Amino acid sequence: MPKEDCKYWDKCYQRNPVHLSKYNHPEMPKENEEDNVEGRKVAPKRSAPLQPEEKEEDTPAQTVEKDGPNTSNPSIDIENEEEARGSYESETAELHREAMTNISGKNYMEILEKRIRLSIQKEYDNLCESNEFIRHKFLVEMPPDFYEFWKYVGSLKSDPAKPKDAGLEHLDKLFQLQLVGPFEFLAGKFHGAKLGEPGDYLRHWRFYYDPPEFQTIFVRRGTGIHYGYWRDVPQDKENLLIARNDSASGCEFKFVAGNAFDAFLYYLEHDFVATPFSAGQLAGTKKAVTKYLSDNSLEFAQLDRLQRERTKKVVAKTFHRAGIVAPFDRKTQLGYRSLLVSDVELKKMLAMLERKEIDQVAAKQTVLEKLQPVANAANIAVDESDFGTALELGIDLFCSGHKELHLLTSSLLVPAYSMLSRPQFIAIAKAHMEQRSRDINLSIFEVLK
Incomplete structure (x- = not known):
């Protein structure tokens, strides 16, 4: 079956294979082409008058063809149009990306990263001019x-x-x-x-x-x-x-x-x-x-x-023996309650992690199972405004030195410090446990070499 001529002639915007298989795209006659306006070509006017129910569309991309051999199934042309629009948007996005990454021949992201680095460096240099550096860092x-x-x-x-x-x-x-x-x-x-x-x-x-x-x-x-x-x-x-x-x-x-x-x-x-x-x-x-x-x-x-x-403000000694301070109302007994276990019992639980003769994976699981009720009770205490309890257990687990307990330790210290309005200690604890080292040369200048 011979193909019909596309109504947009060789100016057709569609390039998908389905459309091209149905329509010819001959060169537009000279007499039917509008003059160029500032280098932009305008689509030719329709030769046939519009029907009363039809509306003139703003652009060809918004028109659905009505007189082709597939008028019985207009969804095909709609799909073609959407495919063409998708192709156009994809090409436009690609051109935008190329424009964004091609500023005066330099990579846009490199320029952006350089500007960010310069901004951070300027802020750092300004901080170095006063003792505000200490509070900030x-x-x-x-x-x-x-x-x-x-x-x-x-x-x-x-x-x-x-x-x-x-x-x-x-x-x-x-x-x-x-x-x-x-x-x-x-x-x-x-x-x-x-x-x-x-x-x-x-x-x-x-x-x-x-x-x-x-x-x-x-x-x-x-x-x-x-x-x-x-x-x-x-x-x-x-x-x-x-x-x-x-x-x-x-x-x-x-x-x-x-x-x-x-x-x-x-x-x-x-x-x-x-x-x-x-x-x-x-x-x-x-x-x-x-x-x-x-x-x-x-x-x-x-x-x-x-x-x-x-000493008057200390509510528990903890493993580091310096004790912890948390607000405590002696009349209402609000602010701190004792752990479910004594220091001796807690140390016995943790001692399993130091026994080399038993499987460490099994030991960790056993210790966590024993600690969980103690930790749950401490978190319940936080919910009931006894913030010092979770702080005590969190510090004890931290002082035990076992990195396997860092996750549980964090789950106790974060809510405790948060409710005590000590967010700086949350940041310090997290940073420390992320890279906790037994080294004795702990200078930042060794890290930044």
Whole structure:
């Protein structure tokens, strides 16, 4: 059967095979072609008059053919039209993508990524201009004694022209004491450093057993011995206690000072082993610290008073022995309730994970089955406003050191910290458990090399 001529002649928009098999597309006669307008060709006018019930369509793509051999099944032409429209939209999308990825001969995504990097770098550089960097990257603010101790460290430089970190190098060289974390920011070590992910900054000098409440500031070089501020609430920046832990010995922390100066003196007395060559320097430094405090009329809160005040707020000791603080109403007994098991019973459950003679997969499953009722009760306690219960169990599981329990630990700490309005500790705990390391060199600068 011969094919009919398409009403749009060689200007037809359709290119699908079904349409082409039904219609010829001869070249349009010159006399029937409209003039070009600014390079755009206009479709020819219809020669036949419109029927009263017909409406003139805006574009050929909106017209359904009515006088072809398939008028008995108009859905075929509709399908052809939709296929053509789909092809057109696909081509348009492809051209758009090509345009978006071809800006002055450069890849669009590369330009976009470069602009994002520049924006992030600018924000980072601006942060480095103030102490806001510490709050932004470490999620906490530092107490007054921290900044005063930094001034003291600066006074150790014999030459004012020396770089800011000269005081750090002096203490490291003489006493094997590294001032880390926020002290490194004050020393300018973060300025111009390679950018890291948010979690990298939260893990900076965070040792294996450090809970979110603890932030390292002193480290004995080459060991797991470290000192840091203890915050029960992230916003605390006054009268903070300083605790000590040796990660090689376990999870227990001991409060040793009420300010950075006293912590430094404690370190010199207990963790620095003097030699005959350094004994004179040690005695001179101790006197210098006392004199600096006196000359500058500095008087900070002492350990005994701060510890007494905090002990009143502690609701449970926990495995790290520093205890946890949560609001507790003694009249209504609201805020904390004891776990379903004692510390001794809990440690017995967890001890199964350390037995090498039994299958570890089976041991993990058994321990989780035993812990689940305890965890369920702690979460019920959260629902009933006893937030300290879930916090206690979460911290105990964290302090056990078993990474197999991180998921359960997170399920307890997240709601507890959330209900206690301590979201910063949620971020710190998650970042730590994502990459928890027993290493002793935990500097972000090692990660970003």
